[in-house]
Amino acid sequence: MQxxxxxxxxxxxxxxxSDLAELPEYSDNPHKFGKWEYTIATWxxxxxxxxxxxxxxxxxxxxxxxxxxMADGFRMQRDGMIVEVPQxxxxxxx
Numbered sequence: 460m461q462x463x464x465x466x467x468x469x470x471x472x473x474x475x476x477s478d479l480a481e482l483p484e485y486s487d488n489p490h491k492f493g494k495w496e497y498t499i500a501t502w503x504x505x506x507x508x509x510x511x512x513x514x515x516x517x518x519x520x521x522x523x524x525x526x527x528x529m530a531d532g533f534r535m536q537r538d539g540m541i542v543e544v545p546q547x548x549x550x551x552x553x
Contacts, residue, residue: 460517463490463499464531467515471501476537479503479511495519502532502552509537512544516552528553 471479480503487500497519504512514532521527530552532544 460497460519460529464515464517467499468531468533471513472533472541476511476535476539479513479535511535514552
């Protein structure tokens with residue numbers, strides 16, 4: 460799942476600020492790996508007029524709502540500068 464998160468983030472990092480601003484606040488896509496089903500979700504949060512945060516989250520349910528969840532993300536400023544989301548702020552997505 461981490462590889463799928465990394466690939467999605469790499470794709471999103473190629474976009475301009477204006478493109479990221481047009482993304483929906485939340486979207487998800489189901490995926491399948493063998494018999495395992497998991498979801499890759501993308502979260503867009505407008506922190507200010509000049510800052511957008513993008514988080515990509517993967518979730519694989521097991522049983523009774525228990526599962527594996529991981530996330531990573533970045534912030535892009537209007538001028539195109541990218542910084543990683545601090546680890547302590549990623550926890551709300553995992």
